[in-house]
Amino acid sequence: MTYEPWDEGVATAMLEPFTSDATLVLVALQALQARFGFVPEAAVPLVAHTCNVSRADVHGVLSFYHELRTQPPATREVRVCRAEACQAVGARDIERAFADAGHPVGSRTSALAVDAVYCLGNCALGPTVEIDGAVHGRCDTDIVREALR
Amino acid sequence: MRVCISDDTAARSVGADAVAHAFADLADVEVVRTGSRGLLWLEPLVEVETPEGRIAYGPVRPSDVEDLLRAGALHGGAHALRIGDIAAHPWFAAQDRLTFARVGIVDPRSLDDFVAHGGFDGLRRALTLAPSAIVEEVVASGLRGRGGAGFPAGIKWRTVAATESDRRYVVCNADEGDSGTFADRMLIEGDPFTLIEGMVIAGLAVGAEHGIVYLRSEYPAAIERLEAAIATAHLNGWLGDDIAGSGHAFDLEVRVGAGAYVCGEETAMLESIEGRRGMVRAKPPIPAMRGLYGRPTVVNNVLTLASVPAILRDGGSAYAARGVERSRGTQVFQLGGNIARGGVLELPFGVTVRQLVEDFGGGTRSGRPIGAVQVGGPLGSYLGPDELDVATDYEALLAAGGMLGHGGIVVFDDTVDLLAQARFAMEFCAIESCGKCTPCRIGSTRGVETIDRIIAGEREDANRELLDDLLVTMTDGSLCALGGLTPLPVRSALRLAATGR
């Protein structure tokens, strides 16, 4: 996935429609992340000012939602489903294979981030791994090679 | 020559796009991307339109395409992968498809296709009825919430309609956070107009002009499909200021979640829609009286709302004629995990878990004996192989110590490590807790530590006792079902582990 480099001017302009609407804090943060790949610290006062809430409120929202991130994304983003239906068909083996390859779940380099996800809605065709937004079903440990490619 | 190939996320996860491209490259072939028929173990499924009807082949890999063509598959020719007519397939023919009637059949991007297959028939009839008559039709159907709690939808609608307010809302819960469930996703990807139709009917019934669908971010294809469908419905006058020339208004907006399981809980969802942390609200007041922005709000699951069009079309009593006891109509079951024939199937309530996992599901995918079955998502109980004869009926499952939840059924074979599953259920609660109540926030973390000690064999009796106390505290002292029901999978998994099944 490609994102624009962080630009405060662009961010300010795109937040315009959210002016003075406290109910749009989450939507504003999501919009920033969709554009820049993450929500940098510098965006917090911007959103607070635009939506007319405190910085603490913005921080509260930012820290609550697992998907909002404050660090730039890796070149490749992998999510391994760790929920029950995938566990039943070997999700733990896949996790182990990522760990053996030096990329345990929760690790992050600028090239590759591997995270856990709890169900991608592909529970009949697990184990499921998502690579850069594409869902892969009936995975075996070969998916690690695919993710590292 | 038309060839239907699913572009449901599950089908795409096993290569449907590549198969579709291979067919699209052929001269005289038009590839239509539909939703999935729900027989997911056969995906990628290819259905060829012949004069004798649709003939299916599956599971098809891109490398099979040449061989299929040589066998004359474009005319329904014989081949090892030939399934034949899906509608006649025993897995499909035994179903009673109301909510999922069009999924896998229509082109989900085409309003014309939707209408040609009976779309908006329910709404058309609703437009001829008084709001209270629509509500009473839903009451008569016996429809209960499909999101997990099973509250009667019509009763909720009555409350919303009867509560004085300057405005009301309809919120669709499409957060589908329960692992092992994917029916909301398949319906939205495969037949989004049905959800729109159900929400417009709900709006007419309770006097709401604004609808919001809260859709989880893990479902990007569903988000895109639904947004496109909303735009199309607007353009064609099925949403907006004057629905189908009736003078009634209803608009619809999609809000995307941000990866918090607890935001599937209705009040946490309302907080999230209002832009805040997804903290569960104390009830009362119930959302039906004071929900979104403090206004009376219908919050219903995708499947609840998508069941409404058929109820309005055929009448509540036709729906209520199906099912058992206080579980009326059909339930959309989702078979997942270690299962030979996984997928989505719609049947009247009452079918047993064993029939679902053995007759339909064909047992485990690994071929080993069933070890345990988790029914109802991450907060649902584990059932042992000799406990599967329980009927899928809200009350019967409750009596058996379980719950139906959103209809997800996850099968494990006999290699399952049930202590690890108990630990996972507790860990999941710790990860996803909204943090509002101590038994859930702190208790779940203590619970993981205690289970770890039990697994390690450390002072096992004392730790089991400690865990028991903790589970009671969580059950009694939690504000919502995340903390309150986590003891179900934990306790049942521990019990099954102890009895060696």
Ligand SMILES: Cc1cc2nc3c(=O)[nH]c(=O)nc-3n(C[C@H](O)[C@H](O)[C@H](O)COP(=O)(O)O)c2cc1C
């Ligand atoms: C922790 C938690 C998570 C929930 N997740 C969902 C969900 O993902 N989808 C859903 O429809 N209901 C979910 N619910 C149930 C909702 O709170 C609510 O009962 C439901 O949306 C009401 O709609 P219904 O009556 O049509 O089922 C969840 C409840 C809890 C306690």
Ligand code: SF4
């Ligand atoms: S039980 Fe857990 S998730 Fe539910 S309100 Fe309490 S802390 Fe929040």
Ligand code: FES
């Ligand atoms: S449990 Fe892994 S996709 Fe649902």
